[in-house]
Amino acid sequence: MSADTNGQPRIGVYVCHCGTNIAATVDVEAVAEYAAGLPGVTVSKTYKYMCSDPGQELIKEDILANQLDRVIVAACSPSLHEATFRRATAAGGINPYYFHMVSIRELDSWVHTDIVEATAKAKDLIRAAIHRVRFHKPLERARVNVNPAVMVVGGGIAGIHAALTLANAGKKVYLVEREPSIGGHMAQFDKTFPTLDCAACILTPKMTEVGQHPNITLWTMAEVDKVDGYVGNYQVTVRHKPRFIIEEACVGCMECIEVCVFRRGKTPDEFNLGLNMRKPVYIPFPQAVPQVVVIDQDACIEFRTGRCKKTCVEVCAERNAIDFTQTETFDTVEVGAIVVATGFKTFDPRRTPSYGYGVYPNVYTAMEIERLVNASGPTEGHVTLRDGRTPETVGIVHCVGSRDVNTNEHCSRVCCMYSLKLAHLVKEKTGAEIYNFYIDIRAPGKGMEEFYNRVAEEGVHFIRGKVADVYPEAGNTGRVVLQAEDTLLGRVRKIPVDMVVLATGLEAQADADEVRRTFNITCGGGGFFMERHPKLAPVSTFTDGIFLAGCCQGPKDIPDTVAQAGAAAAEALALVDKGFVEMEPNTAYVVTEECSGCKTCIPLCPYTAISRVDGKAYINPVLCKGCGTCVAACPSGSIRQNLFEDEEIYEEILGVLANA
Amino acid sequence: MDKPAAPATADGWEPKIVAFFCNWCTYLAADLAGTSRMKYAPNTRVIRVMCSGRVDPQFVLEALAHGADGVLIGGCHPGDCHYQSGNYKALRRFRLLKRMLLAFGIEDERVRLEWISAAEADKLRDVVNEMVAQVKALGPARLGTPPEDWAVGLEEEADEEVEGVTV
Numbered sequence: 001m002s003a004d005t006n007g008q009p010r011i012g013v014y015v016c017h018c019g020t021n022i023a024a025t026v027d028v029e030a031v032a033e034y035a036a037g038l039p040g041v042t043v044s045k046t047y048k049y050m051c052s053d054p055g056q057e058l059i060k061e062d063i064l065a066n067q068l069d070r071v072i073v074a075a076c077s078p079s080l081h082e083a084t085f086r087r088a089t090a091a092g093g094i095n096p097y098y099f100h101m102v103s104i105r106e107l108d109s110w111v112h113t114d115i116v117e118a119t120a121k122a123k124d125l126i127r128a129a130i131h132r133v134r135f136h137k138p139l140e141r142a143r144v145n146v147n148p149a150v151m152v153v154g155g156g157i158a159g160i161h162a163a164l165t166l167a168n169a170g171k172k173v174y175l176v177e178r179e180p181s182i183g184g185h186m187a188q189f190d191k192t193f194p195t196l197d198c199a200a201c202i203l204t205p206k207m208t209e210v211g212q213h214p215n216i217t218l219w220t221m222a223e224v225d226k227v228d229g230y231v232g233n234y235q236v237t238v239r240h241k242p243r244f245i246i247e248e249a250c251v252g253c254m255e256c257i258e259v260c261v262f263r264r265g266k267t268p269d270e271f272n273l274g275l276n277m278r279k280p281v282y283i284p285f286p287q288a289v290p291q292v293v294v295i296d297q298d299a300c301i302e303f304r305t306g307r308c309k310k311t312c313v314e315v316c317a318e319r320n321a322i323d324f325t326q327t328e329t330f331d332t333v334e335v336g337a338i339v340v341a342t343g344f345k346t347f348d349p350r351r352t353p354s355y356g357y358g359v360y361p362n363v364y365t366a367m368e369i370e371r372l373v374n375a376s377g378p379t380e381g382h383v384t385l386r387d388g389r390t391p392e393t394v395g396i397v398h399c400v401g402s403r404d405v406n407t408n409e410h411c412s413r414v415c416c417m418y419s420l421k422l423a424h425l426v427k428e429k430t431g432a433e434i435y436n437f438y439i440d441i442r443a444p445g446k447g448m449e450e451f452y453n454r455v456a457e458e459g460v461h462f463i464r465g466k467v468a469d470v471y472p473e474a475g476n477t478g479r480v481v482l483q484a485e486d487t488l489l490g491r492v493r494k495i496p497v498d499m500v501v502l503a504t505g506l507e508a509q510a511d512a513d514e515v516r517r518t519f520n521i522t523c524g525g526g527g528f529f530m531e532r533h534p535k536l537a538p539v540s541t542f543t544d545g546i547f548l549a550g551c552c553q554g555p556k557d558i559p560d561t562v563a564q565a566g567a568a569a570a571e572a573l574a575l576v577d578k579g580f581v582e583m584e585p586n587t588a589y590v591v592t593e594e595c596s597g598c599k600t601c602i603p604l605c606p607y608t609a610i611s612r613v614d615g616k617a618y619i620n621p622v623l624c625k626g627c628g629t630c631v632a633a634c635p636s637g638s639i640r641q642n643l644f645e646d647e648e649i650y651e652e653i654l655g656v657l658a659n660a
Numbered sequence: 661m662d663k664p665a666a667p668a669t670a671d672g673w674e675p676k677i678v679a680f681f682c683n684w685c686t687y688l689a690a691d692l693a694g695t696s697r698m699k700y701a702p703n704t705r706v707i708r709v710m711c712s713g714r715v716d717p718q719f720v721l722e723a724l725a726h727g728a729d730g731v732l733i734g735g736c737h738p739g740d741c742h743y744q745s746g747n748y749k750a751l752r753r754f755r756l757l758k759r760m761l762l763a764f765g766i767e768d769e770r771v772r773l774e775w776i777s778a779a780e781a782d783k784l785r786d787v788v789n790e791m792v793a794q795v796k797a798l799g800p801a802r803l804g805t806p807p808e809d810w811a812v813g814l815e816e817e818a819d820e821e822v823e824g825v826t827v
């Protein structure tokens with residue numbers, strides 16, 4: 001190992017108390033005192049909050065006063081404040097990469113209880129840093145231009161709001177939605193809690209605006225196939241599923257639907273959760289955007305037999321919008337940032353068989369009731385049972401697939417409130433007696449408790465208890481009995497009802513894992529996409545330039561979804577509007593004289609950054625993302641990595657073990 | 661479950677475990693364990709690398725040669741590496757390294773490669789606690805200085821070893 005120590009360094013060590021977060025478990029004074037005695041350490045101090053302005057100022061002043069040329073801060077995780085302290089180091093007039101951060105909070109004080117052991121650990125970690133920084137070199141961040149366009153994936157209310165915000169700021173937006181229309185779950189609702197305003201009235205204008213916006217390219221029936229590139233310069237390949245309709249030619253007159261050889265629909269209507277049937281040619285719902293029909297290949301006679309009369313084609317002769325020959329096509333576009341807004345799916349209540357969903361016809365999911373209460377739904381807003389009767393008693397079961405270790409541990413956040421909404425709407429429409437079976441009523445947020453009080457005053461019944469069983473009432477009444485232990489009365493209640501509504505929880509999309517891999521982002525608990533930091537970077541991900549909005553990040557209501565979508569749009573805008581990004585200088589490079597030209601490294605690089613130039617390996621710094629795989633593999637040790645030089649890592653190893 | 665591993669053995673010896681965690685999964689799991697205030701054995705010393713693929717087998721040997729009683733490498737789950745496939749490269753290198761370490765008399769439990777995602781703070785805690793307990797039972801590691809040229813040809817061999825394995 002060659003040692004380039006850049007002469008004798010002058011190191012400043014700063015140990016943060018973080019209030020008592022660190023100081024209660026790590027003897028910070030002892031640590032600082034210990035560090036002061038190690039070679040090269042010029043100043044060693046503790047401070048209450050290193051990240052505060054005075055803390056940063058301290059670094060800056062010490063650099064100037066003591067000619068420090070290395071800075072170490074032992075505090076929280078580098079994922080939190082590395083950037084802060086690099087800036088402070090630069091403010092003192094030295095290269096920011098002379099800084100190194102040591103986590104003694106997340107990695108130490110927060111996970112240990114014994115002050116002796118935690119203090120010893122902090123000393124080891126700081127000693128490793130003192131060893132390491134001697135080998136630090138000044139580095140420059142490369143500037144890369146940013147493509148100003150943004151892609152938004154998912155056209156629910158989150159994607160719609162993000163796309164409009166960006167488009168209104170003058171940015172080119174590609175909105176990719178996999179269904180034939182945008183709108184997401186919100187398009188299926190009649191009213192929205194807590195204000196009970198009409199969902200269509202607030203959503204439709206936004207959908208129309210998306211469809212007409214000059215800056216938005218809307219791709220429905222499309223999915224992202226592949227993402228290449230890096231922050232500021234992503235190449236996204238989008239797969240378009242065939243619609244069998246030429247979108248530009250179709251005016252949405254729907255005459256083809258009328259004349260289709262199917263007199264009545266025979267395919268369960270997805271938008272209405274199969275509560276009615278649709279034809280093979282259909283429009284998902286009246287306000288769909290784009291206002292274009294779609295042909296379902298699996299249901300269409302022409303596709304199945306090739307011998308249909310094609311009355312649809314005849315009636316569309318003038319516009320000639322129907323095209324049975326369409327196939328999957330691909331588009332590749334360049335964007336600087338991506339907002340992922342792929343939403344959620346609802347829990348499948350068949351997974352908890354005791355509720356009888358799929359067994360008793362009058363057990364419904366909340367989503368089905370949303371469609372039944374909807375004026376443009378399959379029953380035109382009449383809440384009727386499958387046999388046509390109007391229910392006189394309705395039981396609403398909260399927390400189905402939420403707050404249950406056997407299904408999902410999390411609270412889905414919206415079910416209490418939408419249950420109250422449905423209680424109100426069903427009562428209003430049928431006059432039925434409504435029983436809400438709840439564990440706790442969760443009504444945080446603006447207007448929510450008031451909404452709960454309002455519904456309670458309307459005479460809706462509340463029974464505090466988890467429904468244990470649903471079974472048919474004796475005597476063929478068609479009713480089912482909800483059995484629950486009423487924890488307020490301390491006895492078992494059995495309530496026969498005509499209709500059961502299961503308040504199913506919100507879950508991550510079934511394909512969240514694949515989507516996450518496509519975008520190189522992470523899933524947290526429950527499969528929802530993980531934000532970079534729950535408080536400080538709630539819409540960012542660990543991949544720069546990829547942002548999150550809406551329920552794909554976790555269950556939330558529409559107001560929070562829209563707020564988050566605005567935040568994601570703002571973050572994306574801040575990135576692309578600046579015009580350039582600075583890359584972390586952790587790229588690998590080849591020491592050409594040492595390279596034997598063995599080519600071991602070339603196939604290892606996932607980004608094909610390595611090529612052979614004049615018989616030696618060459619790493620293109622723009623393509624290298626700094627994983628370090630080639631560095632570890634080079635048999636002659638001729639590949640190095642900035643910020644993670646072999647010497648730096650060996651010194652860390654020696655440093656942590658110096659006391660062993 | 662939240663309890664750290666058993667306290668020091670009679671003679672006060674505590675194993676030291678050097679851990680190499682990738683920046684995108686396992687290091688974040690450690691961050692999450694921290695923010696969740698989980699408690700685990702204080703014996704690990706984490707060195708952050710961008711990817712488990714950066715971990716040179718020589719790092720592991722150096723650590724053992726300088727007094728580490730165990731080495732833990734943490735990376736993203738297969739298919740989840742932030743750099744697509746660095747963890748596969750780590751795995752194949754690790755397999756060869758293990759074979760050699762066994763020949764040097766280093767017990768299996770002392771050197772581990774674990775896939776721990778950013779959400780798996782509990783797994784991180786459990787792996788650390790388990791490993792500390794196992795290494796404690798084994799006692800201090802003894803590895804002399806490995807021969808200078810031990811690693812020569814390792815990578816080529818690794819290539820042959822996994823010929824045809826799709827990553």
Ligand SMILES: Cc1cc2nc3c(=O)[nH]c(=O)nc-3n(C[C@H](O)[C@H](O)[C@H](O)COP(=O)(O)OP(=O)(O)OC[C@H]3O[C@@H](n4cnc5c(N)ncnc54)[C@H](O)[C@@H]3O)c2cc1C
Nearest residue numbers: 154156157158178184185192193342343344550551557558
């Ligand atoms: C029964 C029920 C009632 C509710 N009632 C209310 C209410 O009254 N008030 C309220 O505030 N909130 C309510 N909510 C919550 C509300 O539904 C959500 O807050 C909101 O829909 C979240 O919007 P979103 O855009 O994040 O997700 P979604 O509405 O799920 O939209 C996601 C969109 O992304 C598309 N998509 C998914 N994956 C991909 C992919 N891979 N590629 C391309 N596109 C993709 C989907 O097709 C969909 O269009 C209710 C929820 C439920 C379940």
Ligand code: SF4
Nearest residue numbers: 595596598599601634
């Ligand atoms: S592996 Fe090392 S020696 Fe071989 S070609 Fe690559 S840089 Fe050169």
Ligand code: SF4
Nearest residue numbers: 605624625627628630
């Ligand atoms: S460090 Fe990783 S990304 Fe960079 S050249 Fe080497 S293998 Fe490729």
Ligand code: FES
Nearest residue numbers: 682711735736741
């Ligand atoms: S980034 Fe975690 S293993 Fe590659």
